[in-house]
Amino acid sequence: MILYKLICKDCKNSFDSWFSSSKEYEKLKKKKLLNCHVCDSLNVQKTLMSPNLLRSKHNNKIDNQDLKNKEIKKIILENQNFIKKNFDYVGENFTYEARSVHYNNKKASRGVYGTASKKDLKELNEEGIKVQVIPWVKNIIN
Numbered sequence: 001m002i003l004y005k006l007i008c009k010d011c012k013n014s015f016d017s018w019f020s021s022s023k024e025y026e027k028l029k030k031k032k033l034l035n036c037h038v039c040d041s042l043n044v045q046k047t048l049m050s051p052n053l054l055r056s057k058h059n060n061k062i063d064n065q066d067l068k069n070k071e072i073k074k075i076i077l078e079n080q081n082f083i084k085k086n087f088d089y090v091g092e093n094f095t096y097e098a099r100s101v102h103y104n105n106k107k108a109s110r111g112v113y114g115t116a117s118k119k120d121l122k123e124l125n126e127e128g129i130k131v132q133v134i135p136w137v138k139n140i141i142n
Contacts, residue, residue: 008036090114
């Protein structure tokens with residue numbers, strides 16, 4: 001079996017296809033039995049492909065990076081859950097609420113989180129109000 005990367009010269013769609021041999025590919029091409037599954041064109045050709053090796057150092061680096069990314073995402077999600085449980089969500093009123101907490105010492109608050117523009121965050125920092133930008137991801141781990 002051999003895997004070829006094919007490209008439709010009409011719609012530029014690229015796709016992979018298996019053949020029993022290179023001769024089989026040529027035979028099907030000659031009989032005009034190879035077509036694009038997107039536009040149904042017969043103008044399909046092989047493209048250059050790199051050989052498929054079992055495990056290269058490059059693939060291991062990619063796998064390691066994927067594991068690191070999943071671990072980082074897991075940590076971010078744990079932090080998000082902590083914030084959701086221990087802080088009050090104020091949405092786009094974050095700037096107002098942060099000032100209220102800072103300037104009104106009598107106001108008891110668990111802390112707040114929400115959204116703010118870069119300009120608002122800069123102004124809060126200039127006023128001495130400590131704020132932190134935290135990455136926020138969807139609760140999906142692949």
